[in-house]
Amino acid sequence: MKISNLILLISSMLITGANAAAPMKALVIDGQNNHDWKATTPLLKKALEEGGLFTVEVATSPANGQDMASFKPDFAAYNVIVSNYNGDSWPPQTQAAFVKYVKAGGGFVSVHAANNSFPEWKDYNEMIGVGGWGGRNEKSGSYVRYADGKIIRDSSPGTGGSHGSQHAFLVESRDPHHPITAGLPLKWMHAQDELYDRLRGPGENLSLLATAYADPATKGSGHHEPMLMAIDYGKGRVFHTTLGHGVGAMKCVGFITTLRRGAEWSATGKVTQMVPKDFPTADKVSSRE
Numbered sequence: 001m002k003i004s005n006l007i008l009l010i011s012s013m014l015i016t017g018a019n020a021a022a023p024m025k026a027l028v029i030d031g032q033n034n035h036d037w038k039a040t041t042p043l044l045k046k047a048l049e050e051g052g053l054f055t056v057e058v059a060t061s062p063a064n065g066q067d068m069a070s071f072k073p074d075f076a077a078y079n080v081i082v083s084n085y086n087g088d089s090w091p092p093q094t095q096a097a098f099v100k101y102v103k104a105g106g107g108f109v110s111v112h113a114a115n116n117s118f119p120e121w122k123d124y125n126e127m128i129g130v131g132g133w134g135g136r137n138e139k140s141g142s143y144v145r146y147a148d149g150k151i152i153r154d155s156s157p158g159t160g161g162s163h164g165s166q167h168a169f170l171v172e173s174r175d176p177h178h179p180i181t182a183g184l185p186l187k188w189m190h191a192q193d194e195l196y197d198r199l200r201g202p203g204e205n206l207s208l209l210a211t212a213y214a215d216p217a218t219k220g221s222g223h224h225e226p227m228l229m230a231i232d233y234g235k236g237r238v239f240h241t242t243l244g245h246g247v248g249a250m251k252c253v254g255f256i257t258t259l260r261r262g263a264e265w266s267a268t269g270k271v272t273q274m275v276p277k278d279f280p281t282a283d284k285v286s287s288r289e
Contacts, residue, residue, distance in 0.1 A: 024079040031061030032087025079267040080107035083114035103234030107266030130201035132161020164219030191252035197221035
């Protein structure tokens, strides 16, 4: 190779490297959960980092019943916060900092049982749209479901949050034009998981991205229930996935892909990732080790 050509090649490589976007920063919060966070947090970290868009740090809270006063993550240092947390209330300072972060444009991802958290925290429930358990009932807001091609808000009395037996189930896209779901199959099989139903909450500024039918045969509600949601909160964006009970569910390519796309959208408002070739189909689950 001529010296002149070599110089051009090296210059091109240097320019490309200089222009390459640095990975964004994500923070996974865990430490308390009625699910196995010690097994699932590493899978969340792996999924986000292998996508190449994020570096991931973990903030682990004090154990249940211990003094939470020291739990003060620096939310503002991250592009997106991913909650794998369901436990004791955060200190008022931490709550206020989190609300400020999201309202100002920070990204937030709520994973599975994170929507069980903080039933009395008004701002948090507005962020996640709907939640379950923790004493939630009609005072918490309406049930949010899908029927006849539209979102149904049901204010009937009743508890918030339940699920039938774990099983693989069909996820159906309800907003195929949203950046998170654009390009995904309209129907795809998710690996064995808890299919959350009877979730209820304020449901404001909520886009219903995907649902699943909670079949009474598996002790479900008999309704098409929200699985993937996008919520606007102030200037911030929230991606809420009810999927991800355990290790098997988080190894589903559908879960991995929607988590990555949801985290990117929450952080930036757009999605640049391609749909992987091994994405599940309408009749076949696809999982990775």
